[in-house]
Ligand SMILES: Nc1ncnc2c1ncn2[C@@H]1O[C@H](C[S@+](CC[C@H]([NH3+])C(=O)[O-])CC(=O)[O-])[C@@H](O)[C@H]1O
Protein backbone atom coordinates (compact mmCIF):
# COMPACT_ATOMS: atom_id res chain seq x y z
CA UNK A 548 0.00 0.00 0.00
CA UNK A 549 1.65 3.22 -1.07
CA UNK A 550 0.39 6.53 0.26
CA UNK A 551 1.70 8.24 -2.86
CA UNK A 552 4.86 8.05 -4.90
CA UNK A 553 7.66 8.12 -2.27
CA UNK A 554 9.80 10.17 -4.65
CA UNK A 555 7.30 13.02 -4.32
CA UNK A 556 7.12 12.94 -0.51
CA UNK A 557 9.38 15.56 1.00
CA UNK A 558 11.26 15.08 4.24
CA UNK A 559 9.61 17.21 6.94
CA UNK A 560 11.97 20.19 7.44
CA UNK A 561 9.25 22.72 8.34
CA UNK A 562 10.64 23.74 11.72
CA UNK A 563 14.37 23.44 11.03
CA UNK A 564 14.85 27.20 10.94
CA UNK A 565 13.60 29.72 13.54
CA UNK A 566 10.19 30.93 12.49
CA UNK A 567 7.90 33.73 13.41
CA UNK A 568 6.82 32.63 16.89
CA UNK A 569 3.24 33.59 16.07
CA UNK A 570 3.06 31.35 12.99
CA UNK A 571 0.17 28.94 13.51
CA UNK A 572 0.31 25.43 12.18
CA UNK A 573 -1.96 25.02 9.17
CA UNK A 574 -2.63 22.28 6.64
CA UNK A 575 -1.30 24.20 3.67
CA UNK A 576 0.72 23.25 0.57
CA UNK A 577 3.98 23.13 2.53
CA UNK A 578 2.56 20.70 5.08
CA UNK A 579 0.91 18.62 2.35
CA UNK A 580 4.27 18.17 0.59
CA UNK A 581 5.85 16.50 3.62
CA UNK A 582 2.74 15.22 5.40
CA UNK A 583 3.32 11.43 5.08
CA UNK A 584 6.86 11.83 6.44
CA UNK A 585 5.69 14.23 9.18
CA UNK A 586 2.85 12.09 10.45
CA UNK A 587 4.85 8.85 10.36
CA UNK A 588 7.71 10.43 12.38
CA UNK A 589 5.42 12.40 14.73
CA UNK A 590 2.55 10.08 15.65
CA UNK A 591 3.41 7.01 17.69
CA UNK A 592 1.46 4.02 16.40
CA UNK A 593 0.13 5.78 13.30
CA UNK A 594 0.82 2.80 10.99
CA UNK A 595 -0.50 0.26 13.49
CA UNK A 596 -3.79 2.12 13.90
CA UNK A 597 -4.24 2.38 10.12
CA UNK A 598 -3.53 -1.33 9.71
CA UNK A 599 -6.37 -2.23 12.10
CA UNK A 600 -9.04 -0.19 10.28
CA UNK A 601 -9.84 -2.79 7.60
CA UNK A 602 -9.84 -5.47 10.30
CA UNK A 603 -12.47 -3.54 12.26
CA UNK A 604 -14.36 -2.80 9.05
CA UNK A 605 -14.61 -6.54 8.24
CA UNK A 606 -16.50 -7.08 11.49
CA UNK A 607 -18.71 -4.01 11.46
CA UNK A 608 -19.42 -3.16 7.81
CA UNK A 609 -22.44 -5.32 7.05
CA UNK A 610 -23.69 -3.82 3.77
CA UNK A 611 -26.55 -2.06 5.47
CA UNK A 612 -26.91 0.82 2.97
CA UNK A 613 -28.25 1.03 -0.53
CA UNK A 614 -25.80 2.17 -3.21
CA UNK A 615 -26.73 4.32 -6.24
CA UNK A 616 -27.26 1.18 -8.33
CA UNK A 617 -29.58 -0.36 -5.73
CA UNK A 618 -26.98 -2.84 -4.44
CA UNK A 619 -26.29 -3.14 -0.74
CA UNK A 620 -23.01 -1.45 0.26
CA UNK A 621 -21.22 -0.35 3.39
CA UNK A 622 -20.70 3.35 3.63
CA UNK A 623 -17.62 4.53 5.52
CA UNK A 624 -16.67 8.11 6.36
CA UNK A 625 -13.05 9.20 6.70
CA UNK A 626 -13.41 12.58 8.43
CA UNK A 627 -10.38 14.85 8.29
CA UNK A 628 -8.91 12.48 5.72
CA UNK A 629 -5.75 14.51 4.93
CA UNK A 630 -4.10 12.54 2.11
CA UNK A 631 -6.54 9.65 2.48
CA UNK A 632 -4.32 7.17 4.33
CA UNK A 633 -7.26 5.61 6.22
CA UNK A 634 -9.34 5.36 3.03
CA UNK A 635 -6.35 3.79 1.26
CA UNK A 636 -6.03 1.20 4.03
CA UNK A 637 -9.72 0.29 3.70
CA UNK A 638 -9.93 0.27 -0.09
CA UNK A 639 -6.97 -2.09 -0.23
CA UNK A 640 -8.86 -4.75 1.71
CA UNK A 641 -12.35 -4.50 0.18
CA UNK A 642 -13.76 -5.32 -3.23
CA UNK A 643 -14.79 -2.18 -5.13
CA UNK A 644 -18.53 -3.00 -5.05
CA UNK A 645 -18.66 -3.65 -1.29
CA UNK A 646 -17.59 -0.30 0.06
CA UNK A 647 -18.53 3.31 -0.51
CA UNK A 648 -15.94 5.64 0.97
CA UNK A 649 -16.59 9.29 1.66
CA UNK A 650 -13.42 11.15 2.60
CA UNK A 651 -13.80 14.73 3.82
CA UNK A 652 -11.24 17.39 4.69
CA UNK A 653 -11.43 21.16 5.11
CA UNK A 654 -8.04 21.76 3.44
CA UNK A 655 -8.23 21.96 -0.38
CA UNK A 656 -4.47 21.32 -0.55
CA UNK A 657 -5.13 17.97 1.19
CA UNK A 658 -8.24 16.93 -0.75
CA UNK A 659 -6.74 17.75 -4.15
CA UNK A 660 -3.86 15.37 -3.51
CA UNK A 661 -6.03 12.80 -1.67
CA UNK A 662 -8.41 12.56 -4.65
CA UNK A 663 -5.51 11.92 -7.04
CA UNK A 664 -3.86 9.33 -4.81
CA UNK A 665 -7.11 7.45 -4.05
CA UNK A 666 -8.43 7.44 -7.60
CA UNK A 667 -5.05 6.51 -9.11
CA UNK A 668 -4.62 3.58 -6.73
CA UNK A 669 -8.26 2.44 -6.60
CA UNK A 670 -9.94 3.54 -9.84
CA UNK A 671 -12.69 0.89 -9.54
CA UNK A 672 -13.70 1.84 -6.00
CA UNK A 673 -16.54 4.17 -5.09
CA UNK A 674 -14.50 6.85 -3.31
CA UNK A 675 -15.68 10.42 -3.05
CA UNK A 676 -13.31 13.07 -1.73
CA UNK A 677 -15.05 16.22 -0.54
CA UNK A 678 -13.61 19.55 0.56
CA UNK A 679 -15.78 20.60 3.49
CA UNK A 680 -15.85 21.48 7.16
CA UNK A 681 -17.05 18.36 8.96
CA UNK A 682 -19.08 20.64 11.24
CA UNK A 683 -21.27 21.56 8.25
CA UNK A 684 -21.87 18.13 6.74
CA UNK A 685 -24.94 16.06 7.57
CA UNK A 686 -23.72 12.49 7.34
CA UNK A 687 -25.70 9.85 5.47
CA UNK A 688 -26.42 6.46 7.07
CA UNK A 689 -23.14 4.58 7.48
CA UNK A 690 -21.49 1.56 9.10
CA UNK A 691 -18.17 3.07 10.12
CA UNK A 692 -16.79 6.52 10.81
CA UNK A 693 -13.08 7.24 11.14
CA UNK A 694 -11.90 10.31 13.01
CA UNK A 695 -8.16 9.67 12.86
CA UNK A 696 -6.45 12.63 14.62
CA UNK A 697 -9.10 15.12 13.48
CA UNK A 698 -11.39 15.98 16.44
CA UNK A 699 -8.39 17.52 18.23
CA UNK A 700 -8.28 20.31 15.63
CA UNK A 701 -11.89 21.43 16.21
CA UNK A 702 -12.77 24.06 18.82
CA UNK A 703 -13.70 22.18 22.01
CA UNK A 704 -17.22 23.64 21.93
CA UNK A 705 -17.92 22.07 18.51
CA UNK A 706 -16.90 18.52 19.34
CA UNK A 707 -20.19 17.28 20.84
CA UNK A 708 -22.20 18.33 17.77
CA UNK A 709 -19.83 16.51 15.41
CA UNK A 710 -20.06 13.34 17.51
CA UNK A 711 -23.88 13.63 17.67
CA UNK A 712 -23.97 13.87 13.88
CA UNK A 713 -21.86 10.70 13.72
CA UNK A 714 -23.98 8.88 16.30
CA UNK A 715 -27.17 9.68 14.41
CA UNK A 716 -25.74 8.51 11.07
CA UNK A 717 -24.28 5.20 12.30
CA UNK A 718 -26.34 2.07 11.82
CA UNK A 719 -26.93 -0.36 14.69
CA UNK A 720 -23.75 -2.44 14.90
CA UNK A 721 -21.67 0.31 13.30
CA UNK A 722 -18.57 1.86 14.87
CA UNK A 723 -16.70 5.11 15.30
CA UNK A 724 -12.91 4.86 15.50
CA UNK A 725 -11.59 7.94 17.26
CA UNK A 726 -7.81 8.44 17.40
CA UNK A 727 -6.45 11.44 19.31
CA UNK A 728 -3.46 12.99 20.99
CA UNK A 729 -4.40 13.38 24.67
CA UNK A 730 -3.04 14.87 27.87
CA UNK A 731 -3.02 13.19 31.27
CA UNK A 732 -5.07 14.79 34.06
CA UNK A 733 -2.24 14.21 36.53
CA UNK A 734 0.46 16.84 35.94
CA UNK A 735 3.36 14.55 36.75
CA UNK A 736 2.13 11.77 34.52
CA UNK A 737 1.49 14.30 31.80
CA UNK A 738 5.02 15.73 32.07
CA UNK A 739 6.46 12.21 31.83
CA UNK A 740 4.35 11.35 28.78
CA UNK A 741 5.19 14.63 27.03
CA UNK A 742 8.92 14.20 27.68
CA UNK A 743 8.88 10.61 26.41
CA UNK A 744 6.90 11.83 23.38
CA UNK A 745 9.66 14.35 22.67
CA UNK A 746 12.19 11.52 23.09
CA UNK A 747 10.17 9.60 20.49
CA UNK A 748 10.45 12.60 18.13
CA UNK A 749 14.21 12.91 18.83
CA UNK A 750 14.62 9.22 18.05
CA UNK A 751 12.85 9.89 14.74
CA UNK A 752 15.37 12.57 13.83
CA UNK A 753 13.70 15.78 15.01
CA UNK A 754 15.96 18.41 16.60
CA UNK A 755 15.22 20.51 19.70
CA UNK A 756 14.43 23.48 17.45
CA UNK A 757 12.00 21.47 15.36
CA UNK A 758 10.28 20.06 18.45
CA UNK A 759 9.86 23.45 20.12
CA UNK A 760 8.92 25.21 16.86
CA UNK A 761 6.16 22.71 16.21
CA UNK A 762 4.96 22.90 19.83
CA UNK A 763 4.58 26.68 19.50
CA UNK A 764 2.84 26.44 16.14
CA UNK A 765 0.34 23.88 17.50
CA UNK A 766 -0.60 25.99 20.53
CA UNK A 767 -4.35 26.77 20.43
CA UNK A 768 -4.55 24.78 17.17
CA UNK A 769 -4.31 21.20 18.44
CA UNK A 770 -6.27 21.16 21.70
CA UNK A 771 -6.11 17.85 23.54
CA UNK A 772 -8.68 16.31 25.87
CA UNK A 773 -7.98 13.70 28.53
CA UNK A 774 -8.83 10.08 27.78
CA UNK A 775 -11.57 10.29 30.44
CA UNK A 776 -12.88 13.46 28.81
CA UNK A 777 -13.26 11.59 25.52
CA UNK A 778 -15.15 8.73 27.16
CA UNK A 779 -17.43 11.13 29.05
CA UNK A 780 -18.25 12.99 25.83
CA UNK A 781 -19.00 9.74 24.00
CA UNK A 782 -21.42 8.82 26.83
CA UNK A 783 -23.03 12.22 26.58
CA UNK A 784 -23.75 11.90 22.86
CA UNK A 785 -25.38 8.50 23.39
CA UNK A 786 -22.71 5.87 22.75
CA UNK A 787 -23.45 3.22 25.38
CA UNK A 788 -20.23 1.29 24.79
CA UNK A 789 -16.77 2.62 23.97
CA UNK A 790 -13.38 1.13 24.56
CA UNK A 791 -9.77 2.34 24.42
CA UNK A 792 -8.28 -0.28 22.14
CA UNK A 793 -4.89 1.38 21.55
CA UNK A 794 -2.52 3.62 23.48
CA UNK A 795 1.05 4.64 22.72
CA UNK A 796 2.35 7.38 25.05
CA UNK A 797 -0.13 10.28 24.79
CA UNK A 798 -1.80 8.98 21.61
CA UNK A 799 -4.92 6.86 21.97
CA UNK A 800 -7.53 5.23 19.80
CA UNK A 801 -11.07 4.49 20.98
CA UNK A 802 -13.73 2.39 19.33
CA UNK A 803 -17.33 3.42 20.05
CA UNK A 804 -20.14 0.96 19.26
CA UNK A 805 -23.62 1.98 18.12
N1 LIG B 1 -13.32 21.34 10.59
C1 LIG B 1 -12.66 20.46 9.84
N2 LIG B 1 -13.31 19.78 8.87
C2 LIG B 1 -12.65 18.88 8.09
N3 LIG B 1 -11.34 18.61 8.23
C3 LIG B 1 -10.66 19.25 9.19
C4 LIG B 1 -11.27 20.20 10.03
N4 LIG B 1 -10.33 20.71 10.87
C5 LIG B 1 -9.17 20.09 10.57
N5 LIG B 1 -9.36 19.22 9.55
C6 LIG B 1 -8.37 18.34 8.93
O1 LIG B 1 -7.99 17.35 9.82
C7 LIG B 1 -6.76 16.78 9.37
C8 LIG B 1 -5.94 16.40 10.57
S1 LIG B 1 -4.64 15.25 10.20
C9 LIG B 1 -5.61 13.78 9.94
C10 LIG B 1 -4.81 12.58 9.52
C11 LIG B 1 -5.58 11.61 8.67
N6 LIG B 1 -6.91 11.32 9.21
C12 LIG B 1 -4.80 10.35 8.46
O2 LIG B 1 -5.25 9.27 8.89
O3 LIG B 1 -3.73 10.44 7.84
C13 LIG B 1 -3.92 14.91 11.74
C14 LIG B 1 -2.65 15.56 12.01
O4 LIG B 1 -2.09 16.22 11.10
O5 LIG B 1 -2.17 15.40 13.22
C15 LIG B 1 -6.11 17.83 8.48
O6 LIG B 1 -5.97 17.35 7.16
C16 LIG B 1 -7.06 19.03 8.55
O7 LIG B 1 -7.16 19.76 7.35
Ligand SMILES: O=C(O)C(=O)Cc1ccccc1
Pocket residue numbers: 585586589590728761762765769
Ligand atom coordinates in the same frame (compact mmCIF):
# COMPACT_ATOMS: atom_id res chain seq x y z
O1 LIG C 1 4.16 16.68 15.90
C1 LIG C 1 3.48 16.88 16.91
O2 LIG C 1 3.91 17.57 17.86
C2 LIG C 1 2.14 16.29 17.04
O3 LIG C 1 1.48 16.51 17.99
C3 LIG C 1 1.57 15.41 15.95
C4 LIG C 1 1.17 16.11 14.72
C5 LIG C 1 1.42 15.48 13.51
C6 LIG C 1 1.06 16.11 12.32
C7 LIG C 1 0.46 17.37 12.36
C8 LIG C 1 0.19 17.98 13.57
C9 LIG C 1 0.54 17.34 14.76
